[in-house]
Amino acid sequence: MNKKNVAQAILSAILPLAAAFSSGDVLSAGQSGTTLAATKTLDICAVPATGNWRYSGVVSIWNQGAIDTVGLTIDDWIQNKVSGPNFLDVYHALYATGTVIPAGTTQLTALTFPYSYDGAPLSGTIRNIARVKILNHSGSLNTPTGPEPKFTFVGDVQPCPMSGGCVYTQGYWGNKPDVAWPLPYSRSAPFFNSGLTWQQILDTPAGGNGYFILGVQYIAAVLNQASGAAVPAGIQSVLSDAQSFFSGTSTPDVACPAANSCGTQKTWGGTLDSYNNGVYPGGPSHCE
Template identity: 35%
Template sequence: MRKIWPIAFAAALLAACSQPSGDLKPQVAVGPALAVEKTAVPHFQRTYRWTLEKRVLDPTSGELTLSPGQTYTLRYRVVARAQAEDSGYRVTGQVVFRNTGTGTVYLQAPTDTLSTNESVALDCGVSFPYALAEGASLTCTYAQNLTDGRSRINTAQVAWGTDGTSFPNTAQTQASFAFTNPTEVVDETAQLNDTLGGALGTVTASGTAFQQAFEYTHQVRYDQCGNYRVDNRAHLQTTDTGTEAHAEASVPVRVPCQGCTLTQGYWKTHSREGPAPYDAAWQNLGPLEEDTLFFTLGQTWYAVFWTAPRGNAYYILAHQYMAAKLNVLDGASAPPEVLSALSGAEALFNSLPAGSTALTSAQRSQALAWASLLDSYNNGLVGPGHCSE
């Protein structure tokens, strides 16, 4: 009988030895190694330079002609503008060298350069060559002033070796940076005031170019004829440095002693009923003012003013008559032909039956002729001239 168990045993043993063990990991030899890390933090200051612009929106001509006692609403616009000026560009950060391998490594003096060909001085606090022990790190810091705000790439590099005399290896890293958000902002906010508009508010700039507009109104009135001037000044003062900006606007106002004329559109809207500011010249009509009855019609002056003529010669004349009459009562001089037209219109209105606006063909032609002349007077084409409305 042949004995085969020694052969079987040897085969089994060989198979067992060739199976991988779950508890065993392959061992990798680690040599010397150096890692480099760096940061690059941009810094810059943004200062806002403020200017003011002030305009008179109404009157568009920039000047006024008013009748005594007439109220006029001036309208102004103030624009605050800020332009950013950036300065004080610099970059700060650190470079860290880590010995991530086995054994001590030796470093030569590292370099740090920018993509714009500027060299950055590193402060490492040690002398070179420097021995960096296994597992140790060396941190170098820097702060570099720059002449402009271009974006840059910062590259740190070091030559190293293992014997302290030769440095055949090189390690480097990069960090990019851009001057996007300022680290310090000066005169970002300002207070805006106006001699007529009062405190207009706080303005806060943003971005590189900023503007904000304010509009307001101011009413003027002069009871005596003469020449006047409405002076107005806007003032801005920044919060941080107290820097100031100013803008002025003036409106010459003429109140002629011979008066000036206003249109029917003005008088119909400036009674006690509004909607525009009340003109006390309505008091010249009598105690009832706009509620005075208009001749034999049975309507008040106010109601007549707000009745659309729709081709009715009576109302066409009535509108121009009422405006001209109020102008004369308010002190506006009138040439003889205008006074004659006013007298003729009054006679016509008084001659009609109560509540009637019906005119004969001849009366209609005469009414339209008087209305045309009075319209020219009310608009300043004849007579002393037109008031600002």
């Protein structure tokens, strides 16, 4: 049986789907376009009960232009490459959504679309590609155009974690002084080389600074993990990258000197935010 037919596409926590754009979405030649940007993640784990693998993650999309998007679609594929230069499309789902990406959104305020597929294990190099298209992309009015973010899986495929524990947001950990933090973490401990404590990182308005945007989500995620919440492999990878970033830099203004700097760190912050809010695929739910 063809692997495409074997795959079971599961959409979890996705925004409500609507019909694909209609002929009424045709734009006039005088209209301006906008510019879209996107990133994505990919987790793979083994489902013990079925022998299948679960391919999951999130697609984050933001609109760098001055007008809202028209006709958004996300054509998402799990691909693999055993030999040769080309990846092959294997597992697929087309999201045809009425969602509008508002003008002026950023990596911090990006709209996030989770995805999850259960399918047979794949060999070779595995990656996910999201072909994101709109009808009003700058320079391509009425022609579906947009970014194609990719993410290649690295590492061994482990059993899917049990959905143990639950998660809280940074507001819970930072704004409630009566909440005891799990050991070995302390509100008054120095936060890496920042010159600030862990609590001061939580208390400082981000103001667009990628260090603080990532810092508050990193703190919430490690406290959730230390409190017993399960951590998917993709989130653990982001936490490791974030720890390396914080360990290798100094103060927030030196690490991220301008509002448009540290884009990667802002994206990590967005991914951890989805975990801390209980909507990351394969992660624990938000605590009641």
